[in-house]
Amino acid sequence: MLTVPVRQLGESERRAVERLLDRDPYAGAQVAERVAARGLAWWRSEGRILGYGNRRNLESICWLGGNLTPVLASEPAVDAYADLLASEERLCSSIVGRADAVLGLWDRLRGHWGPARDVRANQPLLAVDRLPELPADPQVRPVRPHEVDRLFPAAVAMYTEEVGVSPLAEDGGRGYRRRVTDLVRAGRAYARFVDGKVVFKAELAVVTRRTAQIQGVWVAPEWRGRGIATAAMAAVVRDALIRVAPTVSLYVNDFNLPARRVYARCGFRPVGTLATVLF
Template sequence: VNVYLISRLLEERFVSATQTVEVRYNRDIVLVASLATNIVMACDPAAPREIIDAAIAVVAERVLTRMLPVRAVISPAPLVDALWKRLQSQLDPPTVIRMSQPVYAIAGRFDFPDLKEIRYSTTRDLDLLVPACAAMHTEEVGIDPLERDAPGYRERIRELIEKKRSLIHLADKAIVAKCEFSAVTPEAVQLMGVWTDPRYRRRGLGRALLREVCGHLARKGRSVTLFVNDFNRPAIALYESLGFKRIGVNRALIW
């Protein structure tokens, strides 16, 4: 189940200009794609290869004829490779390629505590949260979003706060650990931006953050998913020690 795509479909139910594409064959959905600046796809694994290739061609045409820039393509590797094969002659090469990003999930951890040290961000935290998110993005991807578009990035962080999709651990008047929700459905939440300030690492703050967030969401009836770079062994070890189970693998192209 792709939490991000389900979240996009739910958000776009009542808007006229959708960024989600459904490709059907014999009335059955064979591929769904979100064509925001981050492109995310999922397909019917039982569909024949030639049908998926034809569906990818439809998505590629939509990408090339729209007005939005492409910031990332994040999906299972075969879909990313097939789409990029059709786009590479028209787009600049990606700045960063993440060949393997394992996807993890956890559910029902009522033994984890509810929010205690961790809380939802408010707009009063914005001036602290923006540089924290930018530091995480720069460390993870190698691109500083504040150099690319500082006002736009600040506004995106503000939107996360207003939608109650940002959680922080505040100490010493600083954000020492934080995470955001990239997607929310009635059954699941996809985490992103799980980060601990380098000055506060090796103190168990990341573990405490995830325990409280997962415990909090379990009490709301939601499972938790996330994906991580395969070379980030400390993060993978942390997730697996908390009980996260690997459920898939993504590939990412980032501009």
């Protein structure tokens, strides 16, 4: 029997949730963006935010929607979340968050939710709060709304390469195209174009008052090995720090050594380790 029950949180506990998210601004960024945009009442229709701890001392939260994301989840919190979720059908497409919590959840849920398509157990979480010292590529800029058709094939290629499945599979890509279009309209998609084609791209996929989180970094295959990524990333980081948020963050697969070298040159430092379980 659980001595500290897991419960679904509502709008009355929003400030407690925000205080908790401020304690982990990088790993909890995706959840923080959703809370800031729609509050906690939104979870009733598009997801749930679960809390661990009594009402006077919220210790951890867990977002359950398209992704399952534990935030500041201790081992007892992981046990409590797993006890609840094991009785439910899996609806999420991934589990992502701090590695200890994600791998702990997966160890307890694999017998109920398995098998996973991939488990990425070591993804360094990096952040930077200073402008890069190295020169930025002046040709990297925010994508303009009329350039979505040029950006979209590169976005599909990146997603397929990174995740291992095509974003076009489920609904012909309509949902993914809406997401790409929204990022462009918000000034959060960057690219370098050569002869009308994208040779580098990246997005500020998550933006909070604490950080802008870069995802979707991609260099066209024929341009790899030419050394364009470092200056291109420096341009993205510079613009994001000046225009968007006080820090920039991202996470990367541990085996992607070329990307990790690029990020180190741009001033990123380790702030933790994430893990992702993909279904």
